[in-house]
Amino acid sequence: MKIGIDLGGSHISIGLVNNENKILKSYEKDFTEEEKKNIKPVIEKYILETVTVIKEKLKKVSFDDEKLKISKIGVAVPGEAKNGAIIKTVNLGINNYNLAEILEENLKIPVLVRNDGKCACIAEYNNLKHENKDMENKIILFLNIGTGIGGGVIYHNQLLQGNQFEGYEMGHMIIKANGIPCNCGKQGCFEKYGSILQYKNKVKSRLNIPENINGDELRKIMKEHEEEIEDLRQEYIYDLALGISNLINIFEPDVIIIGGGFSHFSYMFVDDLINKLINSNLLFNKRETLDLRIAKLGNDAGIIGATLID
Ligand SMILES: [Zn+2]
Known part of the structure; x- marks a missing residue:
């Protein structure tokens, strides 16, 4: 048994995960x-209380069954992590915070911390391998498009990682010189144009939609005002294609997987995004097809991926 924790900018989810990488029970809280x-x-406080609840429930099922012991806790964090510490988070405002040390001291269970985009990347890759037998030697580019943009690259079965820093900060690749200021301190970062949050904000502002509207209502309004926001949709697709084409030119992935909040809106963009990538002058190596898929695990990817950190 493992515990996976997905720490986001505005919410935290904790899941009990079995050795087959299935979430048995999950808990969540909005900040x-x-x-x-x-x-x-x-x-x-939330992690310590929730893990205690999980441990007590497991104890009731069977006191000393080895299989029911929690072997590790993995935490997916929205930023840079190193040796159990959260070094830098752009959208959560936490820096140099050794969460693993604090949790290990209290819970006496090993705790590992890693960037959330990379956790989701590993989880989605694991799932892809499970469904397709020929993925072992492929290059996979995973993009988590939500409030910001994160992700990872799998190269021949391995997650690519930096040494001094984690690296692969796709969302902070600059796509516009002197562009919109980003929370990371730079200007013109990909996530300031390509995150689904940015698109939603532009639509809300154009149509005077209240800030706190839920996803279903927003999609309904978008459908009703399709023509009125078509230029915003085209602009968004172009910015997405620009960022993704840079990544394709560098990594030449065999499969691109997009996850995060974008998944709920993907039907509005995916076909046109693939067309834009193939038919505009963005790719160094021209091609007629592109294997771009929407992630399958949805919100579970962070929790499952956190338990796959080694
Ligand atoms: Zn940035």
């Missing part, structure tokens, strides 16, 4: 604006 002002104690 209030008040909590976000001093988030560290909120995160620690």
Whole structure:
């Protein structure tokens, strides 16, 4: 048994995961604006309480069955992580915070921490391998498009990682010189144009839609005002294609998987995005097809991927 924790910019999910990488039970909490002002104690308290609840439930099932012991806890974090510490988060405001040390001291279970895009990348790759037998030697590019953009690259069965820093910060690749300021301190980053949050914000502002509208209602309004927002959709597809084409030119992936909140809106973009990538002058190596898929695990990818950190 393992515990996977997905820490996001505005919410945390914790799941009990078995050795077949299935989530057996999950818990989640949204952070209030008040909590976000001093988030560290909120995160620690929620994790410690939830893990204690999980341990007690497992104890009731069977006291000393080895299979029911929690062997490790993995935490997916929205930023740079190293040796159990969260070094830098762009959208959560936590820096140099050794979460693993604090949790290990209290729970006496090994804790591993890694960037959330990479965790989701490993989880989706694992799932892809499970469904397709010929994935072992492929190059996979995974993009998590949500509030920001993260991701990872699998090269011949291995997740590519930096040494001094984690690297592969696709969302912070600059696609516009002197462009929109990013929370990372640079300007013109891919995520300021390609994240689904940016697209939703542009649509909301154009159509005067309230900030707190839910996804279903937003998609309904988008459908009703299709023509009115077509230029925004085209602009978004172009910016996405620009960023993704840079990554294709560098990595030449065999398969591209897109996950994150984008999945819920993907039907509006995917066909045109593939067309734009193939038919405009963005790719160094021209081609007629592109294997671009939408992620299968949805919100579970972070939790499952966190338990696959080694
Ligand atoms: Zn940035």
